[in-house]
Amino acid sequence: MRKARPEARPPAGGRRKKWTIQALCFALFLLLFGSMQYPWRSWIPYRLFLDLDPLNSLAALSGAGRFTLLVVLMVVVGLVWGRVFCAYVCPLGFCIDVVDVLLGKRGRRSARERCARGGAAAEGVQPEARPGRRNDPLASAGLQWVLLGLVLAGLALKNSLPLALDPIGLLTRSLAVIFYPLGIWVVNGLAGWFRPVAERMGWYGLAYHAYLQPGFQAAAGNLVLLALVLGVGLSTRRFWCRGLCPLGALLGLLGRLAPFRRRVTGACTNCGRCRDACPMQAIDDDPFRTRLSACIHCKSCEAVCPVDAISFSPRPRRDARYRPLPEGLSRRNFFFGLGLGSMAIVLTRLDPRARKKTDRIIRPPGALPEGDFLATCIRCGACLRICVTHTLQAAGMENGLIRWGTPVLNLRIAGCEQHCNLCGRICPSGAIRDLPLLERRYAKIGTAVLFRERCEAWAKDRLCLLCDEACPYNAIVFQPVEGHKRPFVDESRCNGCGMCEAVCPVNGEAAIVVYPTDEIRLKEGSYREILERRRIFLKPKKDRFELPGEQGVQANQKAGPP
Amino acid sequence: MSMKAISRRTFLKGALASCLPLPFPSALFARQRTEPEGRPRVVEVRGPIEQSLEILLEELGGIAGFVTSGDTVLIKPNMSFPNPPEEATTTDPRLVRAMIDQCLRAGARRVLVADHPMRAVDLCLKMTGMKKACGDLPGVYLIGASQEGMFRRVALPRARELRNVQVLRAALDADVQINLPRMKSHGATTVSLGMKGNMGLIWNRTAFHSPLDLNEAIGDLNTLIRADLTILDGSRVLTAGGPLGPGPVEELGCLIGGRDPVAVDALGVRKVDWYGKRVAPEQVAHLVACHKRGVGEIDLDRVDFVSRKVTAL
Structure with a gap:
């Protein structure tokens, strides 16, 4: 009953x-x-x-x-x-x-189902509990x-x-x-x-x-x-x-x-x-x-x-x-997911946009080597939120689905602040290392390349020099050439912070662009030691402040952009 | 209470009428300038910052000559970069604090400490030590401008190249303006003192570099912005590698101040060797540009020069 x-x-x-x-x-x-x-x-x-x-x-x-x-x-x-x-x-x-x-x-419940059940109750019939339904x-x-x-x-x-x-x-x-x-x-x-x-x-x-x-x-x-x-x-x-x-x-x-x-x-x-x-x-x-x-x-x-x-x-x-009650958890489903996931990830890896050679993205300082980074970054976006200059942006599909949602620097918007290590501090997975501020200064994220044909100072003889004004590492040197002050990049001092790229007054792509060339990505250990071994001086010595002779800089400067 | 309904036409008319003065803000906010009489006087004081400032103001006739009771004072230090004062790229917060105290003692209603930092604002205010130095005083406001809306477009009637410029509203509205730049070198303009420092009060600095000529644009800007008092922070001087450093720092240990901003800068140029070379004020193009526009005196022979030293008690 x-x-x-x-x-x-x-x-x-x-x-x-x-x-x-x-x-x-x-x-x-x-x-x-x-x-x-x-x-x-x-x-x-x-x-x-x-x-x-x-x-x-x-x-x-x-x-x-x-x-x-x-x-x-x-x-x-x-x-x-x-x-x-x-x-x-x-x-x-x-x-x-x-x-x-x-x-x-x-x-x-759908209305029909309710009616059906109501009808059954009205007739005084208890609905059968169907096991495993x-x-x-x-x-x-x-x-x-x-x-x-x-x-x-x-x-x-x-x-x-x-x-x-x-x-x-x-x-x-x-x-x-x-x-x-x-x-x-x-x-x-x-x-x-x-x-x-x-x-x-x-x-x-x-x-x-x-x-x-x-x-x-x-x-x-x-x-x-x-x-x-x-x-x-x-x-x-x-x-x-x-x-x-x-x-x-x-x-x-x-x-x-x-x-x-x-x-x-x-x-x-x-x-x-x-x-x-x-x-x-x-x-x-x-x-x-x-x-x-x-x-x-x-x-x-x-x-x-x-x-x-x-x-x-x-x-x-x-x-x-x-x-x-059965969980819907079947070995078939789970292995289907494993298989599907493996296939998808292998396919995203095969995407030509995901290859090393095509990738021009700049990662935040302290980011693990790219492989480990992609394995670790959970795409939570906490670093995007905390970035003081908001240069950090979530990657879209430009560099392949594999990098979607990971933090990349858009140095045309703003540079990466020298005195800030918040992205590494906040990172919940350790994809960006929590570096002390001093060590963070040595975490080189790229190298600036100057394009003379776009540069106001080189192409139009303007007294622009905004890049020099913005560079926190003194990596931009001004030299009189043909009677005009013109900028050179001293790569041995460039950290890749992109302050120069951000302030460059040229419309569209800047005349000075940071590429991930010579970036240093370490899973562990000191950036400082690596830099010292490579003879890169992010903290300049006093004697380097004397403006070198024109020939000296010319010799230091590589022949134009790639 | 009965309210008379406003017709759409009346509303639109009123709205339009209220917009009329917008293209001519300078007409609304023209300021009276007191020109210095006779030969400009420039004072140099060596010694600890606080006592030096005291003596410097004394030589210029006391703070009362600048700030009167009820004034809104704008102090413009250099806090453009997140560097500690030891790197000599930003004004020493002790100088700013001492100046604030002087202004408050003279009866200033409020003191605005303002700059348009080139880097992340919060970081700049904290790392320069400004926040600690003046953050907690009543009536003192620390302003790191970061929005275009904080600036107002003003026409420059006496300028040659620059037609108009967006200036920090607080600077336009203040009764007294005190410029406290750090003495430092600058890759483009050789030195960055009072004249160059005024670029910290405008919004679009990029236009000064391109398409305008930087030196001429600084000259034009200074026809509009003229501090009542300029004091160069020469406690430490960045003699090369400026404006951001890092670079060699010379412990000069002095303040240089006066009413004539060009004369003060001219003396500042002479005080130290820039980039390892002796530089004459006439070699600094933006000072010449200011002088040509009648902003101040560049010829130090026509300036009354006073040198004092803080004597131990």
């Missing part, structure tokens, strides 16, 4: 608590993101969320040999409470929940296992490109390249409107405060990706978390061992409310069955249960039962 369907309890308490914790965690995430700026304060845990992420830690461990203790906490929590991170902590999860509410996707086609398809396989294949083949799909990194990067520049644009615009008023009122601190406008490349690609991640919510709630998120898949694996799991007592009336309430579709038609790798412990089911039959305790009340 089917029991009468009692009135549902109002979903108060637990749900509200969940939203509060989620919102607080998201606020903390935003706060930490916002505080990523000069000057560095060692007491701020800038990378908290990224350090928590086990996938990021895997990349850091395999690429740079870096290990943080926070991830142990994460694994322990995963082993005890399963995917509780997804429900309460994950900032992207919060965004998805909010978007889902905005999209109005509260239920998950795959009630969530998405989770059953097991795409998340494919993606997890992809990530692991990437790590094994020394490329972290699939980690661009990691939820924490994805959100950090999206903030850095989309919302942060937009926000600055708005704030600066408002400040500009308000400036005359502030001046009149004597609020000079306010009137002359402004933020450097970042302008990030590859914002469009990120916007599309983020829109997809959030937009699939149009289909069903938490679509990304259920069916795609590789981090969710990894935590779901741990969740299968968790003692805290959803258990149901015999008081259950099989009203189906828990099933409807579950955002992860982790509950079967048979309400005793739970898909552990999908359950995020949000306790929506517990909150809506009219007879209090559901609990999450490791020591269940008598007759509280747990029954498994």
